[in-house]
Amino acid sequence: MRAALATKDITISELEGKLTLSILDRILFDSGKAIIKPEGEEVLRKIATVLDQFPGRQIHVTGHTDNVPIRTSQFPSNWELSAARALAAVRFLVEQAGTDPKRLAAVANGEFQPIADNATAEGRASNRRIAIVVLPEVFRLPQPPAEPPPAAPEPVEESPGPAAEPDAPDAP
Template identity: 45%
Template sequence: QPLPLYKFFFDLGEAVLKPEAVQILKNITPILADLPNPLRVEGHTDDWPIQTARFPSNWELSLHRATNVVRYLIEEQGLDAKKLSAAGYSEYRPIKPNDTAENRALNRRVDIVIMSIDLWDHEPN
């Protein structure tokens, strides 16, 4: 089961981590660092369409959110890059209906999924 990190991590149409998100990531980094398991950071959006030069669709936005978290965990918190990966799911895995501003904000999130160590290929072939 993913650990949802959804308390208003991102503004509408943005992939920049909000200060609240940075603080949560700082708080959980020691736990993540102690795990031998690989971690997949999954980015999500609300269902409002986006079409900008930077983010042609919610697919790009969701992946950019995930990669920003991965880069923060590696570059600022020192997590092992070999155990991190990023995925983007656009608006297709909401945790709430996109029927209110608050629910949309909750859907603008990342999940950090702790993967099974048995399924992880430790070394490239």
């Protein structure tokens, strides 16, 4: 898998059971755009074959940007750009690569989770990326057995009231 995908534009890492494929934006998108380029489609098809190796696992596709404001009519901020890019990748994986949509979620982080220093051009380029994260299997805690319904209350026997005194006069 690493040999087929890992390049200077794609990194693969595993941490705490999460497999992360990080793809720099330049391979997927033109600057300031969210339309996947033909070479990006090829990369996403290869990634889909990797995702198929983890059936049933949830996958987050996360868009990231650098901190340079975009402010276009289509993308008022980096939030919108990162969201549109994540959604474009999700749609491609579902519609073109056949990935089960129930497994996918699009996430937008904008500029707020950089992996490099935005003060340099190289750092900004590293921050403009899509991360495809295969989440670890979720183990659910065993549920305690269902409690039986409460038993019907036992009938209460009525006890006679205080015994009336036989010689007591009737009250007026």
